[in-house]
Amino acid sequence: MAGSMSMLVGARAIQGLGSGGLMVTATALIGEIIPMRERYQRMLGAVFGVTTVIGPLLGGLFTDHLGWRWAFYINLPISVVVIVVAAATIPALAKATRPVIDYWGIVLIGLGASALTLATSWGGTTYAWSSPMIIGLFVGSVAAIGVFVWVESRVSEPILPPRLFRDPVFTICCVLSFVVGFAMLGVMTYLPTFMQFVNGVSATVSGMRTLPMVAGMLITSTGTGILVGRTGRYKLYPVLGTATMAIALALLSRMDNSTPFLLQSLYLLILGVGIGASMQVLTLIVQNTARFDDLGVATSGVTFFRTIGSSFGAAIFGSLFSNFLAREISSVKVPPEATESPQALHALPHDAAIPVINAYADSLDLVFLCATPVAVIGFVVALFLKEVPLRGTDSALAADMGEGFGMPNSFSPDKLLEIAISNAMRGFPHIGLHKLREHAGVSMPIAPLWALVQANRFLRATGSAEVSRIAQWYRIPPEVIDPAFNELVENGYALRTNDHIWLTDPGRQEVDKISEAINQYLVERLSSTPDFEDRADREQIQAALERISRRIVTDTDWRENPIPALPGASPAR
Structure with missing residues (x-):
């Protein structure tokens, strides 16, 4: 137009x-x-x-x-x-902290780059190279970039x-x-x-x-x-x-x-x-x-x-x-x-x-x-x-x-580190419950272990865990996963009232073992890099690993490793 x-x-x-x-x-x-x-x-x-x-x-x-x-x-x-x-x-993202924006830096580098681009574009065509316009653009560009360097060394x-x-x-x-x-x-x-x-x-x-x-x-x-x-x-x-x-x-x-x-x-x-x-x-x-x-x-x-x-x-x-x-x-x-x-x-x-x-x-x-x-x-x-x-x-x-x-x-460096390690998890080979069970030294069979992490996941995410909701999430009949949750209750890892599940202290301890196993897995991956032991930010990384490990237990749906001990369990993909 x-x-x-x-x-x-x-x-x-x-x-x-x-x-x-x-x-x-x-x-x-x-x-x-x-x-x-x-x-x-x-x-x-x-x-x-x-x-x-x-x-x-x-x-x-x-x-x-x-x-x-x-x-x-x-x-x-x-x-x-x-x-x-x-x-x-x-997806909706968590509200970030208010960023500190370098307004002066943005303006100055924009002015400097624009003036230099205009000078090289107009020089010899629209204006003569020796014209006041072109000379002024070059001088203005140098001045803006010089002030930009000075500002950048002083802002937070x-x-x-x-x-x-x-x-x-x-x-x-x-x-x-x-x-x-x-x-x-x-x-x-x-x-x-x-x-x-x-x-x-x-x-x-x-x-x-x-x-x-x-x-x-x-x-x-x-x-x-x-x-x-x-x-x-x-x-x-x-x-x-x-x-x-x-x-x-x-x-x-x-x-x-x-x-x-x-x-x-x-x-x-x-x-x-x-x-x-x-x-x-x-x-x-x-x-x-x-x-x-x-x-x-x-x-x-x-x-x-x-x-x-x-x-x-x-x-x-x-x-x-x-x-x-x-x-x-x-x-x-x-x-x-x-x-x-x-x-x-x-x-x-x-x-x-x-x-x-x-x-x-x-x-x-x-x-x-x-x-x-x-x-x-x-x-x-x-x-x-x-x-x-x-x-x-x-x-x-x-x-x-x-x-x-x-x-x-x-984001703060700590938050960025947490995000980065979380992203890194997506590049690792799949961590299945079989592998984590062995790594954590958990004696619980796979079926109730799957039920345990699902109950923990729903409790953390929504405040309550119902067998029917978990079954609906995976689009499988509740009767298929009922035995796994009953086994949790029988072994003292959970309490059940009708459809509702709560974890007991022993159940939460088993979840902590899984979280620690994930943490160790991440540490092993990081330790394979030559300079991990000497990193100045290793303590930051370790703290982020612990946060990530706990979140992985809650966030992962473990779809690739559902209840293999129970026939007929085929969660929707």
Whole structure:
């Protein structure tokens, strides 16, 4: 509905606020329920790949047949579906403590980054590099960033603590994240332009021609997630990824209007492989090495540098492209619309169009060529990346805030640790009652033990435990589980009045044994990591383990290990 560029830009700013909130919420929810060493990285990579495929295709289709406004209209029904699904499925979370927000830090870094992006975008195109506007933007950016650094060293909860940069792993990951964002978005922005102006294809076809790159990104992002999860090693992937990016960009810089489609697709596939291998593991690396109380800001810091790199890449490459193209076509005698519309350009006779086509090809090749040394810098930096073996549980203590988590978390370190260990449990092999019974030294048979933990679960959750409610929960007849609860009563572990069950002191002691067995299991998992014994926060971890162990006994429904001693017990899945 925008009637002017100002209205469009303003609406896009509002849209950015909403999408930023969605990104934070989505990644935070993922961090709550999915452990790091299983599907988190691969799921994000898959979502990114699918949306990257659908976006250009729909955008090109709308541009060719319906108009650019449909690129925004299509989001309205999608948003309605998301709202309905979110309202129905997102679980209620415990109310967090009031967060301490670094408002000054947010404003200053926003001003500094925006001014620098505008300076690199407008310089040499809208304004001369020596103009007061561009110089003022550079000076303002430096001043804002300088004040930001000063503020961050003094506030209690900085959005980007300066101490993080004392860690060489974090610093290198930030540089790599900047490089990947710089090269990736800077190049991806101009690939459709090359295909439409140089190859003469429609917007829809140009979107389809980027599919090899998206396929490469999807394959390597999911593949590296699997390999890192299985091996715990990650340094190889950013090294190979940045090297592959450099090779692909050098190849792309050699394209012209005679480059065959298959060769062009091969170059894009190689580029996608490099980007996918480099992009997905950087957050995981930081989460594996940062201090526990810095996890939220460390992961958001890496994401911030990639975002800034993307903005700078698009701005700087855009400035290079515009300046070089203007110089190349200044002497070409064609209608003005032919230099701005690919349809008008390719409607001209071949001899008249070829100078403009070559000018676009040379200008875009310059963009790809200038991106090559950026990827080479990333390769050199990646060689200095220190590798800390990714550990099963210790890595899961990285609270997995998600790549889009751009603000300090509102949880205390103790609460974050409890959440992280709870998340880590989802990555462990299933802990069944058989195993826990042996580990805890409980002599009770499996059937009454299952009844015991179910009674404890319902008593803790609702204040009362009725056999009929437990049976209804598992969708099995009460007669099937009655004998197990009667056995509890006969052995003094519970009292029963009609349908109601209460645990006796011996029953509660058996529950405590199970809780301690879970605690020991977690300790054994943590102890398998090389530095667990020397961790400064080991007491915090132990206290969190005890809380988690007690909660697991209450929260787990033990569906995979119901009452095997009783025939006919088949709980609903």
